[in-house]
Amino acid sequence: MRRRHFLAGGAALTATAALAPLAHAAPRPAALPPRAAIVAVLRRVADHWIGAHTDPGDNLWANATFFSGLLALRRLTGDARYLAYARNWAEQHDYALNGGETTRHADNQCAAQAYLDLYEAEPEAAKLTALEANLHRMTFTDQPDKNDDWWWDDALHMAMPPFARLGALRGDPAYAQKLHRLYAHAKHTEGGPGLYDDTTGLWYRDKRFLPGGIVAPSGKPVLWSRGNGWVAGGHAKTLKALAGSHPDVPEYRATLTRLVNAVAAVQRPDGFWNVNLADPAHLPGPETSGTSFFLYGTAYAIRAGLVGRAALLPVAARAWHGLVGTAVHPDGFLGYVQKVGDRPESSQPITYDSTADFGVGGFLLAGTELAALTG
Structure with missing residues (x-):
């Protein structure tokens, strides 16, 4: 069933109107810089963060996302400093999950992405003990038929990749099957119709923002940029983990492709995306986190052949130039x-x-994926 957006007062808002772009500053270049230039900026940003944070911090979702990006840069550069910093962080937390092995909260499972990266770099079984105990419980023993844990779209980034990667590592299809049941609930059932808006290919952050719920001051829908960025990142990471022949891959590919094309249509000329994709006048201005994850998803989609390089590479290039020229000090x-x-x-x-x-x-994450497009 196709869903419509609704304005306050009941007037319907078409998908095209909901995603109308707004003119901003002068357009950014539509060509990629050399790979070395991309890597140099990535190193500068990573090194600044590490230098300012001698204590690597907690293992909650926000910091875990940093380590996912840092370890992607480590894979790109081979820099042992990044591996050592991440290893020290993980060892400080004993490769455990916040909330312990009984947690069902996707945010608590995000750290496992970095643990899996560290395991791939230096395989030691103890690095995955907590993760495996946790996902085994959810998949096999602790209410395995309960699939409503992912009630907000951020959860797709936090938890889709650990399920997909552990299942692939162990050769056990049950983990990917559980992943898809959780995903299907979030997409098609949560809040009644699900968080996926099939008129635009975008996602509502949670059920409070579904039609009839929270709207922008203008009455237009709220389709939050970073929420959709989390979705893009979760799909890209999951597709990297699953074999191309996996039965759920076509759906994940189609969903990511539609999202990437939808956001391409509303990119600002300066390369960024607005915080509300459905209303460019709702708190307009540059925003880095949503833009970065859209760049990550777009660069992956180009590399994987899900979208045309000629059509989408300028989108990725504008995003990169916007981020580097505006957000990077x-x-x-x-x-x-x-x-x-x-x-x-x-x-x-x-x-x-x-x-x-x-x-x-x-x-x-965005820059490392983009660098791979430069050959």
């Missing part, structure tokens, strides 16, 4: 990151000096 500090929240109004105002660990992680 000369010393590597990354600004214009909307801090923790759940909607466009969260953590406002967003400024040149607004940053967060997960924003840095998203930027590193």
